[in-house]
Amino acid sequence: MNARPIFIRNANQVITVSGGTDAPLSKERMRELHIIPHGSVWMEDGRIQAVGTDEELAEAYSSRLQEAKQIDASGKIVMPGLVDPHTHLVHAGTREDEFNMRLKGSTYMEIMNSGGGIHASTSKTRSASPDHLFHKAMKHLDSFLLHGVTTVEAKSGYGLDWENERKQLQVALRLQESHPVDVVSTFMGAHAIPLQYKENPDAFVDYIIQEMLPKVKEENLAEFNDVFCEEGVFTPEQTKRILEAGKKYGLIPKIHADEIEPYKGAELAAETGAISADHLLKASDEGIAKMAEKNIVGVLLPGTAFFLMAEFARARRMIDSGVPVALATDFNPGSSPTTSLPFIMNLACLKMGMSPEEAIAACTINAAHALNRASEIGSLEKGKKADAVILDVPNYVMLQYHYGMNHTHTVIKAGRIVVDGGRLCGMN
Numbered sequence: 107m108n109a110r111p112i113f114i115r116n117a118n119q120v121i122t123v124s125g126g127t128d129a130p131l132s133k134e135r136m137r138e139l140h141i142i143p144h145g146s147v148w149m150e151d152g153r154i155q156a157v158g159t160d161e162e163l164a165e166a167y168s169s170r171l172q173e174a175k176q177i178d179a180s181g182k183i184v185m186p187g188l189v190d191p192h193t194h195l196v197h198a199g200t201r202e203d204e205f206n207m208r209l210k211g212s213t214y215m216e217i218m219n220s221g222g223g224i225h226a227s228t229s230k231t232r233s234a235s236p237d238h239l240f241h242k243a244m245k246h247l248d249s250f251l252l253h254g255v256t257t258v259e260a261k262s263g264y265g266l267d268w269e270n271e272r273k274q275l276q277v278a279l280r281l282q283e284s285h286p287v288d289v290v291s292t293f294m295g296a297h298a299i300p301l302q303y304k305e306n307p308d309a310f311v312d313y314i315i316q317e318m319l320p321k322v323k324e325e326n327l328a329e330f331n332d333v334f335c336e337e338g339v340f341t342p343e344q345t346k347r348i349l350e351a352g353k354k355y356g357l358i359p360k361i362h363a364d365e366i367e368p369y370k371g372a373e374l375a376a377e378t379g380a381i382s383a384d385h386l387l388k389a390s391d392e393g394i395a396k397m398a399e400k401n402i403v404g405v406l407l408p409g410t411a412f413f414l415m416a417e418f419a420r421a422r423r424m425i426d427s428g429v430p431v432a433l434a435t436d437f438n439p440g441s442s443p444t445t446s447l448p449f450i451m452n453l454a455c456l457k458m459g460m461s462p463e464e465a466i467a468a469c470t471i472n473a474a475h476a477l478n479r480a481s482e483i484g485s486l487e488k489g490k491k492a493d494a495v496i497l498d499v500p501n502y503v504m505l506q507y508h509y510g511m512n513h514t515h516t517v518i519k520a521g522r523i524v525v526d527g528g529r530l531c532g533m534n
């Protein structure tokens with residue numbers, strides 16, 4: 107049964123972010139949002155059919171107005187559904203104990219090296235049932251949706267052995283089938299060196315390459331392969347081995363790069379042809395130049411810098427050098443427990459010098475590129491998936507000005523209204 111067409115009418119601004127489907131937006135193109143004043147969008151069969159002024163669309167669809175579910179967006183703005191290209195969605199437990207330790211001066215790495223951090227979440231995730239992981243993640247997805255996010259990436263990496271990595275990835279697939287938010291899977295067996303491999307990390311790298319990667323492919327469990335390339339975790343050489351091995355199975359490389367120490371992660375992303383390099387707080391000038399040259403998306407996670415009380419990534423330098431920048435929450439229990447991508451945009455403007463226009467491009471079309479989905483999502487253009495958010499602000503600058511608030515009014519996912527008046531609806 108086809109749902110009724112949806113006709114969003116007369117928004118103050120329809121922010122289409124059009125024109126960036128073929129390649130991610132960089133430099134000044136990140137500031138061209140292609141805004142339609144008094145704009146409207148017609149959606150049908152789960153797709154965007156037309157975007158234009160209200161006058162144009164009312165005329166074009168004049169014979170079918172009664173048939174459509176009409177939404178009055180006057181006084182509000184319409185944007186593409188937000189895309190979050192970096193999360194650790196599926197996990198058990200929380201780590202507020204570590205939050206307290208960090209407030210008293212312990213560092214993220216000290217906590218991890220003493221067996222907490224990722225290891226703490228790994229041990230909780232290993233003992234959790236698939237159902238527990240599923241129901242916890244469903245709640246997080248509800249929260250993403252309430253913040254206007256219609257697609258999220260989800261990494262494994264709290265299993266660190268095949269049985270438990272597989273469990274996380276299977277939960278992510280089940281979430282994709284069960285929740286309106288689209289969930290895109292990344293294998294991240296290389297998230298930490300498990301404690302029992304501490305003396306021989308290369309043996310764990312071999313285990314990932316020989317045992318896990320072939321099975322990820324065999325069971326079709328993920329599209330991307332990510333490694334935490336960091337001093338004291340995986341070296342650039344180990345990272346390269348894992349990413350090159352993954353490529354043989356069709357897994358597209360991503361890297362947690364230069365997060366805590368400069369480690370030539372950005373350079374490595376260029377060398378391995380990664381689709382994105384993420385974090386980049388300590389990326390070198392040379393690494394930035396190489397990413398720009400190869401058009402690799404820099405996924406910045408200012409929520410993590412904020413929560414770890416670290417220095418923010420050099421977004422300005424990256425954008426001005428030509429790196430296409432995207433933004434993500436990094437949602438995870440240790441370094442960024444938030445689902446508010448709008449707040450991440452606020453931080454991007456206030457702490458990384460990004461303009462409101464750049465922040466929007468970074469959470470829509472460039473984020474879609476980081477997930478290899480720009481032909482489907484990330485802009486309001488004819489033929490794309492009908493994923494859109496209506497925000498209760500009169501113009502897009504207000505999203506950053508009234509910071510730390512959730513302005514999401516209505517969310518349409520694949521042509522269905524799933525949030526109305528700021529509340530979930532029609533989920534079954």
Ligand SMILES: N=CN[C@@H](CCC(=O)O)C(=O)O
Nearest residue numbers: 224227334436438439440441
């Ligand atoms: N840096 C490594 N991974 C995550 C944190 C995971 C955790 O602390 O549980 C990140 O992206 O910040």
Ligand SMILES: [Fe+3]
Nearest residue numbers: 193194436438
């Ligand atoms: Fe993360």
Ligand SMILES: [Zn+2]
Nearest residue numbers: 192194362436
């Ligand atoms: Zn991460």
